Each structure stands twice: as C-alpha cells, then as structure tokens.
Amino acid sequence: MAVPRSIQAVLEALERKELSAVELVRDTLERIEQTKDTLNAVVSLLLDTALEAARRVDEARANGAPLGPLAGIPVAVKDNICTGYGATTCGSRILADFRSLYDACAVERLKRAGAIVVAKTNLDEFGMGSSCEHSVFGATRNPWSLDRVAGGSSGGSAAAVAARLVPVALGSDTGGSIRQPASYCGVVGVKPSYGRVSRFGLVAYASSLDQIGVIALNVEDAARVLSVIAGHDPRDSTSVDRPVPRYGDQLACDLSGVRVGVCEDHFGEGLDEEVASGVRGAIDLLREHGATLVPIALPHMKYATACYYLIAASEASSNLARYDGVHYGHRAAGAGDIVELYAASRGEGLGPEVQRRVMLGTHALSSGYHDAYYLKALKVRTLVKRDFQQAFEQVDVIASPVAPTTAFRLGEKLGDPLSMYLTDVYTVSANLAGLCAASVPVGLDSRGLPIGMQLQAAPFAEARLLGVAHAYQRESDFHTLAPPESIST
Amino acid sequence: MSASFNEAQVRQVAHLARLNLSPERLVEFGAQLSKIVGYFDMLQELDTDDVEPTAHPLDLTDVMRNDVAQDTLAVERVLSNAPDHDGTYFRVPKVLQQEDA
Numbered sequence: 079m080a081v082p083r084s085i086q087a088v089l090e091a092l093e094r095k096e097l098s099a100v101e102l103v104r105d106t107l108e109r110i111e112q113t114k115d116t117l118n119a120v121v122s123l124l125l126d127t128a129l130e131a132a133r134r135v136d137e138a139r140a141n142g143a144p145l146g147p148l149a150g151i152p153v154a155v156k157d158n159i160c161t162g163y164g165a166t167t168c169g170s171r172i173l174a175d176f177r178s179l180y181d182a183c184a185v186e187r188l189k190r191a192g193a194i195v196v197a198k199t200n201l202d203e204f205g206m207g208s209s210c211e212h213s214v215f216g217a218t219r220n221p222w223s224l225d226r227v228a229g230g231s232s233g234g235s236a237a238a239v240a241a242r243l244v245p246v247a248l249g250s251d252t253g254g255s256i257r258q259p260a261s262y263c264g265v266v267g268v269k270p271s272y273g274r275v276s277r278f279g280l281v282a283y284a285s286s287l288d289q290i291g292v293i294a295l296n297v298e299d300a301a302r303v304l305s306v307i308a309g310h311d312p313r314d315s316t317s318v319d320r321p322v323p324r325y326g327d328q329l330a331c332d333l334s335g336v337r338v339g340v341c342e343d344h345f346g347e348g349l350d351e352e353v354a355s356g357v358r359g360a361i362d363l364l365r366e367h368g369a370t371l372v373p374i375a376l377p378h379m380k381y382a383t384a385c386y387y388l389i390a391a392s393e394a395s396s397n398l399a400r401y402d403g404v405h406y407g408h409r410a411a412g413a414g415d416i417v418e419l420y421a422a423s424r425g426e427g428l429g430p431e432v433q434r435r436v437m438l439g440t441h442a443l444s445s446g447y448h449d450a451y452y453l454k455a456l457k458v459r460t461l462v463k464r465d466f467q468q469a470f471e472q473v474d475v476i477a478s479p480v481a482p483t484t485a486f487r488l489g490e491k492l493g494d495p496l497s498m499y500l501t502d503v504y505t506v507s508a509n510l511a512g513l514c515a516a517s518v519p520v521g522l523d524s525r526g527l528p529i530g531m532q533l534q535a536a537p538f539a540e541a542r543l544l545g546v547a548h549a550y551q552r553e554s555d556f557h558t559l560a561p562p563e564s565i566s567t
Numbered sequence: 568m569s570a571s572f573n574e575a576q577v578r579q580v581a582h583l584a585r586l587n588l589s590p591e592r593l594v595e596f597g598a599q600l601s602k603i604v605g606y607f608d609m610l611q612e613l614d615t616d617d618v619e620p621t622a623h624p625l626d627l628t629d630v631m632r633n634d635v636a637q638d639t640l641a642v643e644r645v646l647s648n649a650p651d652h653d654g655t656y657f658r659v660p661k662v663l664q665q666e667d668a
Contacts, residue, residue, distance in 0.1 A: 179644055272624045286623045315630040316623075384607045395584060402585075404657050409650035416662045417585065425587030433586055437577075437596060438603060440584040454610050456620030461613070463621055496603050512624025537624070 081105050083242045085151055085299040092139070092150045099132035099139075099150035099194065106152045106196050109243050109567075116224060116566045119237040120154065120197045121215045127163045128152070128196045135192055148306060149192030154238045154247040157198040158205055159290065160279040161185055168281050169203045169213035172407045172427030182279020183314065184248060184290050184307040191306045196244065199234030203429045205252055205283040206394065207231050208501050209491065210259065212431040217488055220262060221561040222527055226485040229259030235293045236263040241566050246294045246303050252284050253386050254480070254505025256291045257517035261480035261530025264519045264559060268292045268300045268544070271537040272512035273318035275304075276311030284393035285316075287386075287509040296557050297518065297548040301325035304540065323541050331545030334368030338546070339473030341376045344504060350483040356529035357479045360520035360550060364477070367553055369546075374469045374476065378461045379507060385462060386506035387499055388442050388455035394432075395439025401427065434495060463511040470536040475546050477533055478504050480517045484527035504532055514540045516547050519556040528559075571601040 081102065082091050091097040107128070110120050135150045137143075155161060158168045159182045166178035185195060202212040210233020211217040218233040220226040221241040228237040232249030236259035239247050249256040251269035260267025269291045280290055290307065294300040305326055310319035340361060345354055365371050403409035403423025410422035428436070442451035469476060481501055491498040508515040515534040523529055531550075535543035551557050572580075577597045581588050588596065642655050651658040 176648055179640055179648075273627075312632060316625060316627065318625065318627075378613075381610055381613065384610050387603070388607055388610075399585075403650060404659055406648035407650070413660055415664070416659050419660055420585040421582075421587040424585055428586070430592070433584075433588070433592075434596060434599065436584050436586065437580050437600060441580050441600070441604070444580070444583060450611075451604075451607060453620060454615060456622055457615035457618040458610055458613060459621040460618050461615070463624070495599055496606055499603070510624070 083245055084295050085148070085245045085302060088151055088245055099135040100129060102150060103128050103132040103152055103194055103196060106244060110197055113241055113243065113566045116219065117221060117237050117241055118216055118218050119199055119228070119234040119241065119243065121157050121167060121169070121200050121234065122165055122198045124161065124164050124195055124197060128194050131189070131194045135194070146190060146192030147302065148188065151193045151246065152196045152244045153188055153193045154197045154199045154235060154244045155185060155195055156201050156232050156235050156247070156249045158201055158250060158281040159185060159248055160281070161195060161198065164198065166198070166281065167214070169201045169215060170427065170429065170432070171214045172401050172423070174214060174408065176406055180279065183276035183311045185279065187307050197238070199232070199238055199247060201234055202231035203432050204281065204398065205231040205250055205255055206431050206435055208254070208258060208498050210234060211488065211492060212429055214429065219488070220485045221566050222264065223485065223525070224565060225487055226527065227262065227488055229262035229485060231255040232293065233259045236260050236265055236267065239263070239265045239293050239295060240561055242560060246292060246299055248290060249293050250280055250288055250290050251509065252287045253390060253509050254502045256293060257505050257515060257530070257532060258481050258502070260293050260517040262485040262528065264528030264561070266294050266297055266300050266519070266547070266557060267517040268304060269508060269515045270304060270308060270540060271514040272509070273316050274308050274514065274538065274540065276314040276317040278311055278313040282397040284390040285397060286393060287390060289509070297516070297544055297551050298326060298329060301329060301544045301548070320538065325541060325544050328541045329545055329548040331549045332368065333364060333546070333549050336369045336475070336546055337372050337473040338364055338369045339372050339374040339469055339476040341374050341379070341476065341478065343376060343379050344478035348482050348503070349479060352523040353479050353483060353529050356521040356523070357477070357531045360531045360554070361477050363553055364546070364550060367549065372473050374473060376465045376469060376507070378458065378465050381458050382462050382507045382510060383500060383503050385455045385458040386502070386510055387438070388451055389459065389510070391435040391439035392442045392452050393439065395436045395443060398428070398432065398436055403427070431495070459510050462507055466507070466511045466513060466536070474542055475533045475535045477531060480504060480530035480532040484523050484525070484529055508534050512537045514538070514543050516543055518547050518550060519559070520554070521556055522559070572597045572604070
C-alpha cells in the first residue's frame with residue numbers, strides 16, 4: 079500500500095493494522111536518505127531510539143494497552159530543540175560535537191503522546207536567517223524547486239513536511255521562522271502565542287520573542303500536535319499557566335460570525351503582484367463563506383522590522399555569550415589567555431550571520447548607544463503592541479501575506495543582509511506583540527511556487543485562529559498539493 | 568546620529584563581543600553594519616518620550632517557586648561536553664596576567 083502522509087491517515091492505517099509503526103519508521107528513514115543530496119532537510123537521524131520507540135508502540139497496540147494521541151507518528155525536530163539522545167548542533171560549528179543531555183519539554187510531551195522522534199532538521203544557525211542557507215551543513219533546498227530556498231530559519235522542518243518525509247515537524251519562530259518557510263514550502267505553520275509552549279530545551283536566540291511551534295500538512299494535524307505540546311511547564315517561567323483547549327476538537331468555525339481584519343499597508347510597495355492576488359483571493363473566499371472584512375490600521379507596522387532586528391540582535395548578543403569555548407562547544411587551539419580563548423573560539427565557531435547579529439546587538443547595548451537603539455526599540459515595541467490591541471478590539475483575526483515574494487533563489491540575498499531582513503516585514507510583529515499566528519497555503523504562482531496567507535490572532539486566541547484557518551482549508555484544496563516527487567528523489 | 572562604522576569602531580565592537588575577525592571580515596562588516604544601522608535610524612522619527620518600554624510580551628510579574636532541592640544533571644554528564652576539564656573543574660588558560668614584581 080501507499081504509505082499515508084497526514085497524521086489522521088497514518089493513525090487510521092496503524093489502527094487498521096495496514097501498517098506497523100516499525101514499517102512506517104523504516105519507510106520514513108529511507109525517504110529521508112533518498113532526499114539527502116537533493117533537499118538536505120535533515121542533519122541527523124535518531125535511528126536506534128526511533129526504531130525502539132516504534133517497536134514499543136506496535137507492542138502496546140498488539141497487547142491492547144492504552145495508546146497516546148500520536149502513537150506511532152514520526153516527527154522531525156528542528157536542531158535547536160534538545161533531544162536527550164544524539165546531537166543538537168543549531169547548525170553551528172561551535173556546537174558541531176555537542177551532545178544534548180535532555181529532552182526539551184515539547185519533545186518530552188510528544189514522546190509521552192506516543193510520537194516517534196526520527197530526525198533533527200536543518201536550520202539557519204541558531205535560528206538566525208530567513209533562507210536556511212546559514213548552516214554549517216549547507217543550505218536546505220525547496221522541494222518545489224531545488225534552485226530555490228526553503229525559507230528560514232526552520233527550513234529543514236518545512237521542507238521535510240512538504241516532501242512528505244514526515245507528517246509533522248517542530249520548528250521555532252522568533253520573527254517568522256516557522257511561518258515563512260511553511261509558506262515557501264506550501265505547508266501549514268503555526269506559531270503559538272508567546273508563553274503557550276514551554277521553551278525549556280529550546281536553545282535561546284532572543285528570549286522575549288522565541289516560541290516553539292508546529293509545521294504540518296493541514297490545520298487539523300497542526301492543532302492536534304499543538305494540544306500535545308502546549309501548556310505550563312515550571313521549568314520555563316514564561317510559559318503561562320492557563321488551560322490548554324483540545325484544539326483539534328474545536329475547529330468547527332462558522333465564518334459568518336468572524337471578523338477578518340485587512341490592513342492595506344500589508345499590500346503596499348514591495349509586495350509581489352502574484353502573492354498579492356493569491357492572498358486577496360483567499361481573503362475573498364473567507365468573505366464568500368460569511369466572514370466580514372474589516373479595514374484596520376496598524377500605523378507602526380513600517381517600524382516593526384527595525385524594532386525587531388534591534389531587539390533580536392541585542393538579546394542574541396547576550397544569549398550567545400555562553401559560547402565561550404569553556405563549558406561546551408568548540409574551543410580554539412593555542413590561545414594564550416582566557417580573553418584570547420573566548421574571542422578565538424567564537425571567531426572560529428560562529429558563522430558570519432550570527433557574528434553580524436552579535437555585533438549589531440553588542441553595538442545597540444553598548445554604552446552611549448543603548449538609549450538611542452535598544453531602549454528606543456523597546457518603546458517602539460510598545461507602540462506596535464498597542465496597534466494590535468486596538469485592532470483586536472474590532473476583529474478576530476488579521477489576514478495578510480506571509481512574505482513579500484515566493485521562495486527566492488539560493489544565494490540571491492546572501493550578499494545583502496538587509497535585503498534578507500526585509501523579507502520578514504509581515505511576520506516580525508506577531509513576535510513583538512506575543513500574538514499567535516499561522517501560515518496556510520493559498521495557491522501557486524506562475525513558476526509553480528507556493529504562496530502563503532498569514533492569519534494572526536490575539537495572544538492565546540489559538541482556538542479562533544486555527545478555526546478560521548481550518549474553515550479556509552474546508553473550502554479550498556491548496557494544502558493538498560504536493561511538490562512533484564520527481565524533484566526531490 | 569552617524570550610522571557609518573569606521574574600521575576602528577568595528578574593531579572595538581568585535582572586541583566587546585569577544586569575536587576574533589579577519590581583516591577582510593572587519594571591512595565587510597563595517598559596510599554591512601553601516602547600512603543596517605542606517606535603516607534602524609528610521610525609529611528616531613517617532614516621538615517616544617511618553618512611551619513605556621516593553622521588554623516582554625506578557626504581563627507577568629516575578630514567578631516564584633518553593634525553594635526545594637531538585638535533581639539536576641550529574642556533574643560527569645555536564646563535563647562530558649567540556650573541551651577540557653580537571654576533576655570536577657573546567658580547565659582554562661590563565662585568567663590573570665602576571666604582574667612584574
């Protein structure tokens with residue numbers, strides 16, 4: 079039989095014993111191997127532990143023992159999320175030999191639900207990038223077109239789901255790192271509200287912005303996995319103690335009661351025409367099925383990218399001070415004293431984009447510049463947050479593009495970092511304001527590349543966000559399109 | 568505010584960030600950082616005198632827990648990732664310069 083691809087279909091096949099979890103894991107590992115040279119989505123396999131876990135699921139099923147809601151589902155995990163077995167490299171030379179010692183909270187919860195962690199996925203080093211090209215393992219390629227980027231930073235997770243290597247993957251999103259690669263690869267990406275999912279075991283990039291989330295083939299699958307990983311964890315004091323709804327059971331959403339905010343600034347200069355018409359078409363579909371469109375203003379949106387990069391770089395420069403060649407990670411040889419050891423280890427071990435952001439952040443926090451840059455950005459963050467608070471008094475969700483274009487060419491923006499940063503213009507605000515947001519596929523452009531629509535909702539309004547996204551998928555079939563198998567195998 | 572970085576300034580920031588950079592990269596970063604920081608300067612258009620800063624998206628105050636001892640990772644496991652150690656200590660090159668007597 080053909081191996082099913084979505085979580086729902088896999089669970090049904092396992093339940094009917096048309097497939098065993100061990101067979102499924104073997105098939106998954108084989109497909110990853112087949113696409114290694116083309117996609118480069120995966121950086122390491124958890125071969126032994128995955129097969130062992132699959133055996134246990136099959137045994138439990140055979141014995142009629144209770145099974146978790148994701149029993150037997152293979153999952154890939156972005157390689158900045160710790161697993162207690164194997165490596166966690168963050169795509170960095172400085173952690174190339176680092177063995178992580180414990181499971182992240184989200185990984186722990188997935189395993190408890192019966193999911194099987196099969197692989198760690200490629201990323202821009204420490205999550206810093208919008209193309210998945212800044213990795214010590216080389217770039218991940220887009221399954222729809224191998225000369226295009228997969229997007230970033232969770233490009234490996236998005237490409238792995240899009241190529242049907244796994245039904246679901248974890249990513250992390252600091253300024254769009256789940257939503258933008260999901261959009262470029264034609265799959266669903268969900269960035270939960272800040273505090274919804276514990277960051278315990280997520281390697282820190284910018285702690286007031288980072289959030290773990292889900293990349294899947296459809297909204298139902300994403301909702302199901304979010305219910306498993308969400309919730310309070312005492313090991314992350316910013317994880318919020320409030321009940322976790324069963325998102326997968328609450329997807330029924332009557333669009334006739336839904337107010338969709340549309341901000342004309344999201345459709346202005348710099349937006350590709352085909353992306354604009356794809357997203358407008360999707361918004362029209364919501365309206366045709368009963369949603370009310372409400373024009374909204376987000377007056378500080380044009381400042382969000384500058385505000386975001388100042389805050390993210392500042393927090394990064396502080397968080398990444400821990401890579402010092404002393405406690406773990408790469409140590410340069412031959413340093414005469416401790417300061418030389420720090421500087422040489424970091425000079426050799428950190429890649430250029432990470433160094434650039436550490437430099438920017440160090441500058442923004444340094445004496446004489448702190449008030450003009452870092453403090454100013456924190457104040458502008460207040461203004462951005464207020465814009466959304468006011469908007470969400472009038473609307474339930476805000477619909478917009480995810481990115482100004484579809485996937486760009488490999489190498490196209492590497493020489494001009496600012497042009498790369500500006501691709502995050504629609505996604506960074508959600509992180510600044512702590513919103514939940516999702517990316518859903520809404521079509522292909524004339525080159526055959528996926529277009530994504532972003533939906534944003536107020537903090538902790540995930541049920542509403544996913545309900546609207548699911549309602550869209552009920553009325554459209556773009557999420558069922560798969561990249562031609564011939565491209566990646 | 569001047570947005571352009573000369574080589575000495577880039578070298579100073581690299582020193583503060585504890586990053587050894589090649590001469591070529593210092594030049595490259597100087598040009599790139601000037602352009603990026605120049606873009607950041609748009610924030611100066613906004614009057615934020617009466618705006619409170621937001622350091623964090625949540626309205627959380629201090630989160631307390633009971634002061635109870637818990638199991639943590641074993642020292643040997645922690646040291647297994649260290650580039651160099653001596654017993655239960657991380658080993659590093661000399662920290663203090665020797666003063667002339």
